[in-house]
Amino acid sequence: MFRISDLTVTYGGRTVLDLERLHIAPGRFTVILGQNGSGKSTLMKILARQQRAGSGQVLLEDKPIEQYGQSEFARTVAYLSQNLPEAPGLDTRALCTLGRYPWRGPFARWRREDDQIVQKCLRAMNVEHFADTLVDHLSGGERQRGWIAMALAQDASCVLLDEPVSALDTAHQVEVVSHLARQNAETGIGVVAILHDINLAARYADDIVALKQGRLAFRGSPEELLDGSLLRELFGHPFSITRHPRDDRLVALSD
Template identity: 50%
Template sequence: MLSLQDIEVRRDGRSVLALDALQLEAGSFTVILGHNGSGKSTLMNLLARQFPPDRGRIELDGKPLASYRQRNFAQKVAFLPQHLPDVAGLTVRELVRLGRFPWRGLLARWQPEDEHAIDQALQQTDIAHYADHLADSLSGGERQRAWVAMLLAQQAPLLLLDEPTSALDLAHQYGLMTLLRALNRETGRAIVAILHDVNLAARFADRIVALKGGRCFFDGSPDQLLSGERLSALYDVEIRLVEQPGQARKIAVVQ
């Protein structure tokens, strides 16, 4: 689905991201991990076409990323940035409705499937009871879920989410990740998400790409990543794995 080759991004004369090759396949659930400044958001913004690389090639379904018209790109890729824009004056339903514009535009007649997609997204994210509330009146976590609902209504086959759990309490973090995992399994939508929580990533991801210093430090399954030595080297802090009651997989804790 997405292919990156010989990628480099430079800022102030230095390389902040350099990747020889990275393939993101259709239907996969990939989490990007790494400490602050490791290049996670830079990589996500490249995938979301927020800016081009200084060197290298990015392709989506075999075509250069830059060759897509914006509307066609939005039909294939839905992006949730880390810092959400203001939506003054919009209700939650109106915000979620924006997810249908890549398919209908401003002038085309709206179809019953559009309203169904909006209603379904509101229900899936558990914010249907806020549909008529102003979006900017919601709490941070509720507003985050409203934006995720907009992405779901967009029905793009690839979802890019930059720290989608950052404003959520623990229950809603797991609720959102459970929802995304179910969508991935049931609809085949590919998901790429930046997370900070190793244990949350290990629980839900098929694949983890870990960056360090703008380079790929690890690319593999959660079980392959869950090594005290490997995690300690990734985060430059002593990490060990401990048993969790009733679970086969150990969890990572800082020593």
């Protein structure tokens, strides 16, 4: 999906992102991990064309991202920022319909196909029964799933999510990420998400990318990530690796 080479970003003379090479595969659930200030959100903004790199190249499906027209890019990549805007007066269905605009244009007639896609995305994120509820009246987890349904309604090849569960409690974090993983598995849409929870990432991701001080520190499978010495190197904190008593999967415990 994305191929990055010799990418650098500097702020005030300080290099915040320096990636020699990074490949994000299509159709996979990729999680980006790293300490605060490691460059995660900067990388996500560059992939989403919300920010320009100082130098280097980013290819999207083997084409430089700056060569995409606005609508063409929106039909290929959907993006949700960390700080979502307010949605005054919009119910969940109306919010979700906004995702169809890259395919319709400003004067196109609403089609039956658009209705079907919106309904499918509401169902996929388990907010179908909140379709007529104002977004402002939803709980945090419900609201987050409504916004993700809107992003899915773009029917793009890939969805980029900057910390989609950071403001949610543990139960809602698992709920949102599990819905994303199921959508990825069932439809083949690529998902790239920034998460902070190591075990949540390891449980649902296909691929893990970890940044440290703006550089690529790790790229591999969840099984490869769950190594005590590696996690200590990445996060500057000791971890113990054990087996979950219910399903025997590896989990990391903070020492």
